[in-house]
Amino acid sequence: MKAAVLLFPGSNREGDALRALKAAGAEAAIVWHRERELPQGVDLVVLPGGFSYGDYLRCGAIAAREPIMDAVRAHAARGGLVLGICNGFQILVESGLLPGVLMRNANLRFICRMQHLSVARADTPFASHYETGQVIKVAIAHGEGNYIGDAETIARLEGEGLVAFRYCDANGAIGGTGNPNGSMNDIAGIYSERFNVLGLMPHPENLIDPLVGGTDGIGMFESLAARA
Amino acid sequence: MDFPLPLNPDPAVTTELAAAHGLKPDEYERILALIGRTPSFTELGIFSAMWNEHCSYKSSRLHLRRLPIKAPWVIQGPGENAGVIDIGDGVACIFKMESHNHPSYIEPYQGAATGVGGILRDVFTMGARPVACLNLLRFGAPDHPRTRHLVAGVTAGIGGYGNSFGVPTVGGATNFHKGYDGNILVNAMAVGVARTDEIFYAKATGVGNPIVYLGSKTGRDGIHGATMASASFEADAEEKRPTVQVGDPFTEKLLLEACLELMRTGAVIAIQDMGAAGLTSSAVEMGAKGDLGIELDLDAVPCREPGMSAYEMLLSESQERMLMVLDPGKAQEAEAVFHKWGLDFKIIGKTTANLRFVVKHRGEVKADLPIKELGDAAPLYDRPHIVSQKQPPLGAIAAPVSNAEALLRLVATPDLCSKRWIYEQYDHLILGNTAQGPGGDAAVIRIGDGPKGLALTTDVTQRYCEADPYEGGKQAVAEAWRNLTAVGALPRAATDNLNFGNPEKPEIMGQFVGCIDGIAEACRALDFPIVSGNVSLYNETSGRAIPPTPAIGGVGLLEDVSRTATLSIKRPGDAILLFGTTEGWLGQSLYLREICGREEGAPPPVDLAAEKRNGDFVRGLINNRALTAAHDISDGGLAVALAEMAIAGGIGATIETPKAIPSPNFLFGEDQARYLATAAPEKAEAIRNEATKAGVPCEIIGSTGGDALTLGDETAILLADLLQGYENWLPDYMAGGDP
Numbered sequence: 001m002k003a004a005v006l007l008f009p010g011s012n013r014e015g016d017a018l019r020a021l022k023a024a025g026a027e028a029a030i031v032w033h034r035e036r037e038l039p040q041g042v043d044l045v046v047l048p049g050g051f052s053y054g055d056y057l058r059c060g061a062i063a064a065r066e067p068i069m070d071a072v073r074a075h076a077a078r079g080g081l082v083l084g085i086c087n088g089f090q091i092l093v094e095s096g097l098l099p100g101v102l103m104r105n106a107n108l109r110f111i112c113r114m115q116h117l118s119v120a121r122a123d124t125p126f127a128s129h130y131e132t133g134q135v136i137k138v139a140i141a142h143g144e145g146n147y148i149g150d151a152e153t154i155a156r157l158e159g160e161g162l163v164a165f166r167y168c169d170a171n172g173a174i175g176g177t178g179n180p181n182g183s184m185n186d187i188a189g190i191y192s193e194r195f196n197v198l199g200l201m202p203h204p205e206n207l208i209d210p211l212v213g214g215t216d217g218i219g220m221f222e223s224l225a226a227r228a
Numbered sequence: 229m230d231f232p233l234p235l236n237p238d239p240a241v242t243t244e245l246a247a248a249h250g251l252k253p254d255e256y257e258r259i260l261a262l263i264g265r266t267p268s269f270t271e272l273g274i275f276s277a278m279w280n281e282h283c284s285y286k287s288s289r290l291h292l293r294r295l296p297i298k299a300p301w302v303i304q305g306p307g308e309n310a311g312v313i314d315i316g317d318g319v320a321c322i323f324k325m326e327s328h329n330h331p332s333y334i335e336p337y338q339g340a341a342t343g344v345g346g347i348l349r350d351v352f353t354m355g356a357r358p359v360a361c362l363n364l365l366r367f368g369a370p371d372h373p374r375t376r377h378l379v380a381g382v383t384a385g386i387g388g389y390g391n392s393f394g395v396p397t398v399g400g401a402t403n404f405h406k407g408y409d410g411n412i413l414v415n416a417m418a419v420g421v422a423r424t425d426e427i428f429y430a431k432a433t434g435v436g437n438p439i440v441y442l443g444s445k446t447g448r449d450g451i452h453g454a455t456m457a458s459a460s461f462e463a464d465a466e467e468k469r470p471t472v473q474v475g476d477p478f479t480e481k482l483l484l485e486a487c488l489e490l491m492r493t494g495a496v497i498a499i500q501d502m503g504a505a506g507l508t509s510s511a512v513e514m515g516a517k518g519d520l521g522i523e524l525d526l527d528a529v530p531c532r533e534p535g536m537s538a539y540e541m542l543l544s545e546s547q548e549r550m551l552m553v554l555d556p557g558k559a560q561e562a563e564a565v566f567h568k569w570g571l572d573f574k575i576i577g578k579t580t581a582n583l584r585f586v587v588k589h590r591g592e593v594k595a596d597l598p599i600k601e602l603g604d605a606a607p608l609y610d611r612p613h614i615v616s617q618k619q620p621p622l623g624a625i626a627a628p629v630s631n632a633e634a635l636l637r638l639v640a641t642p643d644l645c646s647k648r649w650i651y652e653q654y655d656h657l658i659l660g661n662t663a664q665g666p667g668g669d670a671a672v673i674r675i676g677d678g679p680k681g682l683a684l685t686t687d688v689t690q691r692y693c694e695a696d697p698y699e700g701g702k703q704a705v706a707e708a709w710r711n712l713t714a715v716g717a718l719p720r721a722a723t724d725n726l727n728f729g730n731p732e733k734p735e736i737m738g739q740f741v742g743c744i745d746g747i748a749e750a751c752r753a754l755d756f757p758i759v760s761g762n763v764s765l766y767n768e769t770s771g772r773a774i775p776p777t778p779a780i781g782g783v784g785l786l787e788d789v790s791r792t793a794t795l796s797i798k799r800p801g802d803a804i805l806l807f808g809t810t811e812g813w814l815g816q817s818l819y820l821r822e823i824c825g826r827e828e829g830a831p832p833p834v835d836l837a838a839e840k841r842n843g844d845f846v847r848g849l850i851n852n853r854a855l856t857a858a859h860d861i862s863d864g865g866l867a868v869a870l871a872e873m874a875i876a877g878g879i880g881a882t883i884e885t886p887k888a889i890p891s892p893n894f895l896f897g898e899d900q901a902r903y904l905a906t907a908a909p910e911k912a913e914a915i916r917n918e919a920t921k922a923g924v925p926c927e928i929i930g931s932t933g934g935d936a937l938t939l940g941d942e943t944a945i946l947l948a949d950l951l952q953g954y955e956n957w958l959p960d961y962m963a964g965g966d967p
Contacts, residue, residue, distance in 0.1 A: 009478070009481075009569070009570065010392070010481055010482075012392075012394025012658065013394070013658060015659070016658065019660060020660075049658075051391070051392040051394075051477070051478060051481075053478065054477070055392070055478075109384070110384075110391060110653045110654075110655070112391075112653070112654060112656055113652050141391070141658060203657070205660065206657050206658070206660045208660070209660070211674065211678070211790055212660055212663055212674065
């Protein structure tokens, strides 16, 4: 598994993503946003968390229009794996690689805390080390993670089983107080139609060490690293 | 204070204009004597920037000299951008705390945000990568009409800057008191790490070396910010909004990465961030420290808008800017780094041999001043001070409510309730090293891939300082030291942020001097030197001073980050141990204030020898994994500490109350040098025996278990009820509920 972590101006969890990938046994390197091509032989592109271009326009909007994103789109079109975390998810949505939008959190405040997620399906390249329905604890840290789609989009996501993770409480109860930001259908992350692109707001990359909150996040990176 | 609009030609300099710049008549006389002529308008601006309280420490310098600043592990004490300590393995920890009180009162979001930005720059200017931020906040009474707005704005500003910049905000301390109604405190602390052989300083070297301007462009924001910070507020504080700077954390993040990359090229001879008093202060400090002159050509300064005068450029406090002395051989390489990150890089001057600060603009010399005197010959005052009158000790009190009722009420007070509403707006998990985030005694972050860790805390108990500045100063240090110890860390050094009222009033100066002496005494006794700091005076509105608030930011070292303790009760059946002597001191306690409605008495005395003995013993137990939980006992006393442990763990506890002390005194007294801990029941006796041998008072006072707290003969208090009050007060208040 060879991974490229894109570094945009204002990205700030690129190191965290790199660390998680390496901890899972993947080969990973940073790729500067001014590049126009991805390095040879890259299997996985990671768009890390942060505030690309300060999020001074809509979150992710400027990064989504950089030339390197053409290379990412081509990679995804070839079936290559793409993982967008937090700001990376926002960039994927802005670049058209995933549907819907991420609005401000329902309470209008930035939220950072540990958050439980229910794994919607485990039969994907990103979640094979989890069980379907498993409850995992990861971090969230975002101000604009309120996932919204029009009725058709939500119906398609649900109909085709493209929801990757849902917010839940510690007992796995989906919705209610377990939903931190108002996302429709408690959506925390979604797949593309071919399950090769994943965007999610939470940060599994920060939960890879028992000393630092827990290890529930490492499963995603192990799932990825186990491929090829 | 009114400043004339920038005019061309510059206005004539008079005593009145000097007074409008905050310079006292004798200070203006001093300028005339120093340069032998009337200063130009630009020069007057420079003097006002360098000689104000904020930059010159003219009221405090004399007393700050009494603080212990040395230890074998101290690499750099006060006087640089931040303090530096050696934490072994070739790694240094670099940290400082700084206030942004006045700007945050006027414009809470930007004031707090730029406070964070400024302190981060102080740390990465020295070559460190920031790894954590903390803060210490003091707001007015909850029922004051501005308080809710200020809490919301300050919290959002701290989060807005730190979250985007990408540093975890891991801890803090937030209190409310009417003494801060007109003048809140926003103290921000930043902590970074660097290789010990890759630390950068502000001292310029070499004649003829280029001075380089880095970062954002210069605008008209923040002009006279430092002067504002050096004057008391009157009712017109709102009108000073234009002096507040505007933060851009995105650019700061780029500046961080560009600076660290630049430093690796070897091109940096000296570097200084542009903070208070902007370009003036950074240029003068770099030259003065290196015994060199500085010549600037302002035509080269990157500006946000055309037509800025020399005066404006020199006094602008636009954020996210740096000044450096460049190795001329590496100019091209250095410039390429900055252009890669899309930041300005302009040579705007050079070092000279003549010890003058010369500023040119549009072909004119706008200032030509002796550089050493701008700094070194700043006025130094030994202001009159009167020793604060001691409060008589509190006598016996009659408990107005049951202990159970008192505890339920205490955990739901503004000072003791959960600060979750605040800290969940801070990204405290980024970088993946937060072993303990907000909510514990001290934050713990792993250094790199471990095993070492840093423990971090900010503390001060202003009501103690107000009642007895000397004991209060001691207690602030002891409390920080104890919080670090309670997570198993060895306290190494501290930074101080001394927030006081108007030093020209002898009683305020008396508070300052008393607190300094207390801090110095405690730092000496606890081997805990002050390596950096900031003084914030004139915290007054319409003549009313804040309570004396000398904030202490403590840093401790964990050799193995897994040998730490948290405060939560881990399992039922553990023994509860109390370390330290409990006499039941209720003077100046929160019980007295919140339950009895009295703010009286002498604060608890701090026995520094007992503090050290007890703390060293408890730390040893933690490091040997002998305890299952540990917690410092402070505000609210033993019962509140126990409630916090139970709430955090979701497990109850039962304790005995001794007959020798009235139960409210035992449960809510704020005697110092105490810890509450839990341990496996079969180990408890041995721990107590060992403690006794070490001269550390230790008693087994109860055990964990159940879903309630039982305090002696009192009715049990359900954890669910405690939790509700503890968690709900702040969100309910912020949602607009009655305080």
